[in-house]
Amino acid sequence: MAYWIDLDELALRQYIDAMAVFEACEAARSRVDAFSGGMLWRTSKGHEYLIQTSSDNRQRSLGRRSAATESMYEQFVTGKRTAQDRLRALRQQMAIQYRMNRALRVGDVPALLERILSAMDRRRLHDQVVVAGDCALFAYAAQAGVRLCAPPNAGNVPAPLSLHLWAASESAKDLAFNALRAADKSFIVRQVTRDRLEATNAQGVTVEIRHDTQIAALVAPPGPLGLRKFSTAVVTATGRMARMTAIPPTQYIMDAFHQAARMDLTPAQSALYAWRARATQRLVECSLPHWGEAMETGPRPT
Incomplete structure (x- = not known):
């Protein structure tokens, strides 16, 4: 495959x-x-x-x-x-x-994602906010020098841009939302809780910004590899570049397998999460070997 x-x-x-x-x-x-x-x-x-x-x-x-x-x-x-x-x-x-x-x-990164990353960069948020979820795959693929294939037999699962941001503090969460608005003024807050903010723009793109004290481990000075943020430049189809600071691939793999096991998803949705988890796992083994040891050892944020 x-x-x-x-x-x-x-x-x-x-x-x-x-x-x-x-x-x-x-x-x-x-x-x-x-x-x-x-x-x-x-x-x-x-x-x-x-x-x-x-x-x-x-x-x-x-x-x-x-x-x-x-x-x-x-x-x-x-x-x-x-x-x-x-x-x-x-x-x-x-x-x-x-x-x-x-x-x-x-590159093949969506233009809106590049604008959001650039807006966060202007606010110097790389040490306070990391990209999680499927958008992190763009960073892993860029550093590995590959372009991920579309999952086979994904069914009719819609695949709009869905960005997850993990903020190390309440103030960083607010600054990340300001960056969203700077990138696209049509973003409006749809749901807010104490530790979570969800915003949607006029095209239906959803961004979730989550604040959790455990996330601070990812933006602290380098520690165990399994807790280090993953940072590289990604490229859009138009050629523009932006730095993406993402969760480590080991964390993504764990999260994707967890999502695949959810009982409230359709079989096609579960298969999609499992495929992405296996793809990332294989990418680490073949093209990002320095992360291989972290796949088996070391604590990870939840």
Whole structure:
């Protein structure tokens, strides 16, 4: 049984090249962020002082004008300009990579999912929110250099985009919903409980955002492999890229088999969950071997 199709050599090479530029762009943006705010000179009581401003308009004095504060000012201005120039150049290179991705048919991620991931990225949520459910399969396939096949004999089970997000805190859950609205303003809240929020957009796409204290284990500093988040860049059919931080494949496999055993599902729905679980299990064994040991050992969040 074929669970996936390997990307051809040109597409795989393009993904590797695009990933290198993408990660360089991420690093450059982090460097620009380190220079957020600004510095300026202000005169008070006949003396000039170097003032540092933050992005939220807070200000603090770094001292009277001197050789030391002038050096601080020059280093900041020069460093910020250099970082901005590098980021600008890399974004131009990224635009080229997007076109190459599209030409070589590197990815198949839905455009809406990319917009949601990008909106979360702008809010720096990768350390607070992880993708769960079937959308996580896009991350596993991307890193393995494959494209998952459609499940055989899936029956008439509808397959709209259904995104599950696990948030490590209540505030992160709220920020994730803000990211949804930034990606598509038609998202409205359909159901809310203390630890769960469900939203649907005008096209019927459903997103569930769940907050659970155990999820914090996935976004904590690296621990046992079975508890580490899975992070890579995914590619849309139009070539655009976004970082997806997902639950580890071991967690997905366990969850999918659990869903397949539910008594309230139709046989076709149960078969679909079981097929995806087996496909991911096989993908780990063949293409993500460093996750293989975690399939047998280590605690997992529930």
